[in-house]
Amino acid sequence: MKQFVMILACGLALASAVPYAGHHHRTPSHGQQRYGVPQAHPAQPGQVQQRGQPVQAKAATPKNIPGVATDLGASTLVDLVIKAGLADALSGPGPFTVFAPTNDAFAALPKPTLDALGQDTALLKKVLLYHVVQGEVPSTALANDITAPTLQGAKVRVNIYGDAITADGAQVIKPDVRASNGIIHVVDRVLYPIPETAIPSVLINDPQQRFTTLVTAVKEADLVETLQADGPYTLFAPTNDAFNALPAGTLDGLLKDKAALRNVLLGHVVPGTIFAKGVPAAGAVPAVRSGTQISVRKSAGGVSVNDANVIQADLPATNGVIHVINKVI
Known part of the structure; x- marks a missing residue:
């Protein structure tokens, strides 16, 4: 080495x-x-x-x-x-x-x-x-x-x-x-230069602005510095639509309870870089949140985590990778 x-x-x-x-x-x-x-x-x-x-x-x-x-x-x-x-x-x-x-x-x-x-x-x-x-x-x-x-x-x-x-x-x-x-x-595919930005900046600069709710939640939970650290990390990132699909009052309640919000968000973060090619057919990976395992599966239909589907995989960052998901897990 x-x-x-x-x-x-x-x-x-x-x-x-x-x-x-x-x-x-x-x-x-x-x-x-x-x-x-x-x-x-x-x-x-x-x-x-x-x-x-x-x-x-x-x-x-x-x-x-x-x-x-x-x-x-x-x-x-x-x-x-x-x-x-x-x-x-x-x-x-x-x-x-x-x-x-x-x-x-x-x-x-x-x-x-x-x-x-x-x-x-x-x-x-x-x-x-x-x-x-x-x-x-x-x-x-x-x-x-x-x-x-x-x-x-x-x-x-x-x-x-x-x-x-x-x-x-x-x-x-x-x-x-x-x-x-x-x-x-x-x-098997063309590589693109990794943007010189960490995970929070990739979320903020998303061309489709799909992560404005997630960015707000990360800031409210004081996790920006954590997600800017060297890591590397794998983030399963819920879209705005995913947060909007939560039961009425759930998001407002989380934004008022920093400890609960941090707990939910850290359940979406995995230590290490797991690109889609590295997801097993079935298995579990430990989340940053202590004691939490995330169920991951890969099939011909794509990648899923718990009950959420990955709708876009492999968004690179300098300190890891982001997978866009359609539900909060």
Whole structure:
């Protein structure tokens, strides 16, 4: 772990070496590897390789990261890397660790997001660099609930749930793919830079303003400082509609009784970061409130906690993750 921390501490050092807008691609000399490569055998959807099983790309001569990414079925990522002017940097000596989304992961993005990435080179570069960490970091060097500085500057959160590894909640479906200049972990969705805000600020700045009642309750219960601490925490966050659905007078009574209000709110907070990928088919997790267990379940229909359903999962914060729920638990 110390070795891993030392590797990651160098993460921002390469930022100055990454080309920015206006940089022109170098023309490779004779014999120099080119990042454009033919398609090979893409990763099969739904297949997850076990942690700690190194993969060597099938090639007589080792390919660099863009070349291996293409072979793995991440050609969309490579196309965007070229569009953003980052191909030369990621074809360089590195070494780098790349969390590489598959083509299907990019295809699953909402059309407005895809359009924005296609039209805004600065945004595209920011998102792509968020997938890159300086140094070679194999899956065996990863630990649960650590954050790693990316070349974008923000930190990506890594979690381990049994044999499953996630990066900001995206599952690593093929770890430890070797390239000539680093290592690739294939992930099943695109990562977004974690906002530089803790849980309370994420609630306050929600674009849909779904948590104004929860924010008021957190302030009245003197829990803002608690939820701004390092944690990390998992918050199951009831919406305004969830509070409005309580029996008449219940919310007013809680807001007048700080001890009772704190008790209810702390029953929605779990220590540690539990992304949706880490929720078991059935089980229980301890809440911050002493002696309280929250029942959690995951099925084809989604995730539920006690008798509430998660209506939006995996809202990231610097100190954990938020799951939006439709009932107060």
